[in-house]
Amino acid sequence: MAGINPTSSQPVSFAVLGAGSWGTALAQLLADNGHPTVLWGRDRRQIEQMSQSRINDRFLPGTALPEALQLTFSLETALERADIPLVVVPSSAFRDLLERIAALKPGLRQIAWATKGLEETHFQLLHQVAAGILGNDARMAVISGPNFAGEVVRRLPTATTVASNDDGFAGLLVSCLHNGWFRPYSSSDMVGVQLGGALKNALAIASGISDGLGFGANARAALLTRGLAEIMRLAIHMGAQPETLTGLAGIGDLILTCTDDQSRNRRLGLLLASGKSLPEAQASIGQVVEGVKTAQAAYRLAAKQQVEMPIIEQVYRMLYEGVSPSEAVRALLTRETKSEI
Secondary structure (H helix, E strand, C coil): CCCCCCCCCCCCCEEEECCCHHHHHHHHHHHHCCCCEEEECCCHHHHHHHHHHCECCCCCCCCECCCCCEEECCHHHHHHCCCEEEECCCHHHHHHHHHHHHHHCCCCCEEEECCCCCECCCCECHHHHHHHHHCCCCEEEEEECCCCHHHHHCCCCEEEEEEECCHHHHHHHHHHHCCCCEEEEEECCHHHHHHHHHHHHHHHHHHHHHHHCCCCHHHHHHHHHHHHHHHHHHHHHCCCCHHHHCCHHHHHHHHHHHHCCCCHHHHHHHHHHCCCCHHHHHHHHCCCCHHHHHHHHHHHHHHHHCCCCHHHHHHHHHHHCCCCHHHHHHHHHCCCCCCCC
16 A cells, blocks of 8 residues: 555564454554455454455444455464464453464464453463463564554554564564554563553553542542552562553553543443443443453452552452442542552
8 A cells, every 4th residue: 555664574474363443453554564464253244244345344434454454254264374373352262262273273383462451260461371372482472552443543653562572573573563653662571561451451440430420630640640550569570670561551551541432441431430230331332341351350360469459459349249439439548548659
């Protein structure tokens, strides 16, 4: 397409696995940058409709897909010629999909994902899940940052982070994604990038509840600041670099998700504040809201790591134990006073 100057010197073939809004946006970006790209979705009817209309009407209505982008509902076909599988499915489906990929491509030694969340059964980070399936020697990378899919497909200026256990792999992905409106930065801190991307979703639910109840700007600022402190506390305890959490994948993603109504997690909080039940709010949004399961996994992970995370705890109690927002706020405000640092 005119005006696109990909920085990767050689085309790299991708299988983007997950035809939601973010998977579609990344597939479009890679195809626009000149990389052979196949977009896979498990819903045969959706993929057939997208193939005919060249539009993802369900998740990104009005945005035309590049002619070069191929679509398939066959995972085997998607993976057949792919150099790099890029997984963009909900975290609850991550393990199952990786197991299917490993069975279809037993020699696979590199994989990337843009999934944000925690593995809810064992409270693992996704790179731990991937290593358990593909082996510790696999090259792995995660893409995470303050990125709304709708803005990426409209070619609005965007920055993100690519964290990997292999500097060369990170550099390759940065090169493939980089163009005149999408600016990736590399990182070696997979723990910090993943925790920042996952935990902010639970905090965005709290932010939506707070704003929906009219608690005001003071409360929102306090929530974001103390929420970031909780993310950093757990992440550093688990080996992350503090600087990661003050970057795009940390405070950048936190601010975006907690303050803009494009965020599904924030919208869920607003709906809960309006009196809707959790099932009603989820049905109203119509897409996976990662923060719901992340809140539970993060609460249990914090307990396992013996790290204090009072805001995450109250989000968990509101979602799973029926605690009211007013009770949650009271529990936070009546905690024993202490130094901020």
